[in-house]
Amino acid sequence: MWIQLLNVLSRWVLLGVASYKTYRERNRGWMLIMTAFLLAALDPEKLLLEPLGLNLVSEAAFVLDMINTALQGVLLILAGDYIRPSSSSLRSTFIGLMVGVAAYTWIVLTNVSEYDVSFTVKALAPSLIYAAGYMYMGLLLYRYVVSRRFTQLLFPVGMLLLGALNATYPVTATWEWFVPYGFLLGTLFRIMMAVGALSFVLWPFIISKPEAAHEAPAGAFMRSSWGEVIKTFGDPRRAPNVILITRDDVHTLKEKLHSSALVFWITRVSEGEIMDSPKVYAISPTKIDILTHLIAGAIDRSYSLVVVDAVEYLVVENGFGSTFKFLLNIKDRVLLKGGTMILIVNPDALEEHQVRILEREFKRE
Numbered sequence: 001m002w003i004q005l006l007n008v009l010s011r012w013v014l015l016g017v018a019s020y021k022t023y024r025e026r027n028r029g030w031m032l033i034m035t036a037f038l039l040a041a042l043d044p045e046k047l048l049l050e051p052l053g054l055n056l057v058s059e060a061a062f063v064l065d066m067i068n069t070a071l072q073g074v075l076l077i078l079a080g081d082y083i084r085p086s087s088s089s090l091r092s093t094f095i096g097l098m099v100g101v102a103a104y105t106w107i108v109l110t111n112v113s114e115y116d117v118s119f120t121v122k123a124l125a126p127s128l129i130y131a132a133g134y135m136y137m138g139l140l141l142y143r144y145v146v147s148r149r150f151t152q153l154l155f156p157v158g159m160l161l162l163g164a165l166n167a168t169y170p171v172t173a174t175w176e177w178f179v180p181y182g183f184l185l186g187t188l189f190r191i192m193m194a195v196g197a198l199s200f201v202l203w204p205f206i207i208s209k210p211e212a213a214h215e216a217p218a219g220a221f222m223r224s225s226w227g228e229v230i231k232t233f234g235d236p237r238r239a240p241n242v243i244l245i246t247r248d249d250v251h252t253l254k255e256k257l258h259s260s261a262l263v264f265w266i267t268r269v270s271e272g273e274i275m276d277s278p279k280v281y282a283i284s285p286t287k288i289d290i291l292t293h294l295i296a297g298a299i300d301r302s303y304s305l306v307v308v309d310a311v312e313y314l315v316v317e318n319g320f321g322s323t324f325k326f327l328l329n330i331k332d333r334v335l336l337k338g339g340t341m342i343l344i345v346n347p348d349a350l351e352e353h354q355v356r357i358l359e360r361e362f363k364r365e
Contacts, residue, residue, distance in 0.1 A: 003187050010190035011041040017197040025292060025329070029082030033137065036075040039068050062122070063111055069166075070103035070126035073133030083140045083289070103129050123170040134163030145289045146200050147271060155196025162189040200290075216305055216340040220331045222362035223344055229307070236307050236342065237261065243298050245291070246309040250280045262298050264291060266310045285310075285317035288326045295330055304339030306330060311358075312349040320354050328361060 018034035021027070078096040106125035110117045138159030146152040165185055172178045216233050223229045229236065236242050237253070240260035246253070250265045254275070257263065261278040270282040283291055295306065308330075314323040327343070334341045343362050347355045 003184060006191060007183070007187040008041075010187070010194040011037070013194040014190070014197055015041045017194075017201050020201055024296065025289065027082060027289070029079040032075045032079035032082070036072045036079070036133070039072050039075075059111070063107060066107050066123065066126040067104070069130045070100065070107070073126075073129035073131070074100040074103065076133030076137040077129075080136055080140050083137070083144060099129060119174060120170040123173065127166050127169045131163040131167035134159045134166070136163075138163065144286050146196070147283075147287070147290060149199065149272075151199035152196050154192040155200055158189045158192030158194075158196060162186060162193070165189065218335070218338050218340055220335065220341045220362045221343070222358055222364050223342065224346055226309075226344060229342055229344060233340075233342065236305055239305050241303050242305045242307060243295060243303050244307050244309065245295075246307075247313050248309065250275065254278065262303060264294065266313055285314055288314070288318060288322060292326060292329055296333055299333050299337055299339070304334065304337055306334050306339065306341045307344065308342070309344045311343055311345045315350065315354075320350075320357075324357065327358075331361065 015034065015037040018030055018037045021030040022034045074096055077099060078093060081092045081096075103125050107122075110122040138156040140156075141159065142153070142156035146155055165182065169182075172182055216236070216239075221232075223232065235256070237244065237256045238258050240258045242258065242261050244253075244257070244261060244263045245266060246263065247266050250263060253263065257278040259277045263275075263278060263280040265274070265280055265282045266285045267282050268284055271284060272282060274280050274282050281294070283294075299306075308327065311323065311327070314326070318326075331341050341362070343358065345355075345358065350358075
């Protein structure tokens with residue numbers, strides 16, 4: 001009984017985390033993940049029919065279960081387009097939708113009453129699509145979203161293991177002796193996912209409120225060099241309430257930074273906290289999702305001056321579309337709090353139309 005309760009609880013925890021991320025990030029990828037986890041959490045037969053003393057006929061229950069299984073996989077495959085740090089492509093979306101159509105066709109053809117099709121064949125395509133979706137999303141979360149902290153790694157690792165387990169379902173579900181062990185393993189993997197997802201959302205990276213604030217005009221601005229920034233705004237690196245996203249050598253920067261400053265060093269070499277005063281955190285350039293989460297938390301703690309000195313590098317690693325969405329997300333959060341955001345961008349490092357797009361959102365003069 002307790003295993004079943006843990007299984008249900010872990011499903012609803014995952015739904016809650018995905019819902020929270022959808023609300024905070026306004027990201028279509030998390031919305032699709034949330035929908036997949038909603039399908040995993042809901043059990044209409046138990047929630048709606050059994051309390052009324054009703055039950056589905058076994059054939060209908062099986063078909064609906066296979067549709068649910070395949071749909072979860074399709075949703076996670078489609079979500080990958082928005083999780084990866086690149087603009088979504090029509091081709092990838094088309095492939096995902098065609099996979100869904102193929103799964104639906106498979107379910108229809110293998111459940112025709114005139115043919116005696118084995119359970120293994122009936123469950124094969126939906127189970128493989130489910131497995132592909134969970135394993136694909138697990139790899140994407142590992143590569144682009146979660147940090148290398150052990151607890152957060154449980155999220156993608158649990159998805160990979162759950163996907164692999166369900167790939168064996170068409171065969172192992174016919175082994176009566178294995179069924180309770182399979183359910184136990186599935187529950188364990190979902191618990192791993194839930195613990196990792198909670199760690200990702202609650203994020204143990206604690207940021208204290210700055211003692212004071214640097215006075216700067218509210219708004220979103222763009223300058224081509226630190227010299228122009230200092231001439232217009234003074235040196236924001238001296239501000240106690242500054243968030244700096246940079247590629248510069250943080251050890252050299254230390255002398256220029258206020259002790260309460262918060263720095264995100266964009267690098268592939270290291271990850272995690274590397275300095276406490278000022279607080280410097282190394283993060284991969286492709287972890288835009290987790291970077292957004294950390295910056296949002298700092299803004300909520302009264303950090304109201306954001307300087308981005310790594311735009312060109314983020315564009316190289318993630319593409320202009322994803323980088324621009326990231327910048328707009330941060331800009332909206334900063335302006336909502338009445339703060340200041342400054343981009344330091346060399347116009348020659350970007351294409352002309354990209355510079356014009358940035359200029360529409362960030363004032364040059």
